[in-house]
Amino acid sequence: MTYEQAKVIYDETAFKGGVTFAPPHIWSEPLLVHDLDKHIETIKSGQNHISINSNGLLLNKDKAKMILDQGVDSFFISIDAFSTESYKLTRDSDEYELLLDNLHVFINLRNAGGYKTRIGVSFVSSESNRHEITSFRNYWSAYVDVIRINEEYSANSFNTFQNTKRQPCLSIFDNMVINHKGDVIFCCLDEAFQTNLGNVFNDGIESIWNGDLLSQLRNRHLNNSILEKDLCSGCDVWRLFMPYKTIHENGVTINYNDLIKFYNIYEKP
Numbered sequence: 378m379t380y381e382q383a384k385v386i387y388d389e390t391a392f393k394g395g396v397t398f399a400p401p402h403i404w405s406e407p408l409l410v411h412d413l414d415k416h417i418e419t420i421k422s423g424q425n426h427i428s429i430n431s432n433g434l435l436l437n438k439d440k441a442k443m444i445l446d447q448g449v450d451s452f453f454i455s456i457d458a459f460s461t462e463s464y465k466l467t468r469d470s471d472e473y474e475l476l477l478d479n480l481h482v483f484i485n486l487r488n489a490g491g492y493k494t495r496i497g498v499s500f501v502s503s504e505s506n507r508h509e510i511t512s513f514r515n516y517w518s519a520y521v522d523v524i525r526i527n528e529e530y531s532a533n534s535f536n537t538f539q540n541t542k543r544q545p546c547l548s549i550f551d552n553m554v555i556n557h558k559g560d561v562i563f564c565c566l567d568e569a570f571q572t573n574l575g576n577v578f579n580d581g582i583e584s585i586w587n588g589d590l591l592s593q594l595r596n597r598h599l600n601n602s603i604l605e606k607d608l609c610s611g612c613d614v615w616r617l618f619m620p621y622k623t624i625h626e627n628g629v630t631i632n633y634n635d636l637i638k639f640y641n642i643y644e645k646p
């Protein structure tokens with residue numbers, strides 16, 4: 378999608394004023410997006426917040442400065458490891474040291490410049506890296522503002538499955554996923570584009586958001602009458618979006634549910 382096409386979307390969401398976070402990417406690496414600076418500037422000018430998740434490998438000094446200067450509200454880097462060995466296993470990359478260098482340059486620039494960008498690191502926990510969670514948390518809590526740790530999702534289930542009754546998935550109530558052609562799928566897990574709720578360039582965002590297809594699916598979630606043909610029927614990810622509980626511990630506010638924890642660090646150790 379070109380910047381000009383994306384701007385049509387940004388303009389409608391800014392005009393409606395109801396969008397909280399607008400990342401200019403779904404599954405792809407955002408630092409590869411052409412004209413990323415223009416995307417960010419336009420999203421911000423529409424009073425929307427912008428949150429970006431990246432693998433951090435292309436986060437050189439110029440890109441780091443651009444992100445800070447443009448006022449990105451939140452920048453998360455997926456690490457999923459605390460050693461070169463685990464990084465190779467979880468992300469199939471030999472660039473762990475490069476990633477650490479990039480991230481520390483970014484953090485130092487942010488701190489020296491007094492920028493407000495919130496920097497986070499994330500860790501998807503699996504068999505191959507679970508033993509590194511404590512070291513990961515201890516190390517990064519000295520540098521970043523938030524640490525996200527969540528369970529790996531594989532084979533239609535979470536490893537630490539908690540047997541709670543199915544709840545409506547919050548994702549379809551507060552997320553809209555628009556692909557590179559402007560087609561709207563109901564969830565980012567529909568990677569094969571099995572669903573199509575409409576096209577934002579032909580139908581407009583508001584009519585799709587309030588349209589019959591999404592309303593019917595939301596009702597099926599609310600009434601616990603999800604159809605077998607719905608992608609949701611075999612999906613456990615609704616558990617990830619369950620409401621968070623909160624506890625405060627030694628300058629850290631922890632928001633969590635069964636599958637995800639956010640450590641918000643207000644006092645560095």
Ligand code: SF4
Nearest residue numbers: 546564609612614615
């Ligand atoms: S239940 Fe799964 S497939 Fe359905 S909207 Fe939620 S995350 Fe997406």
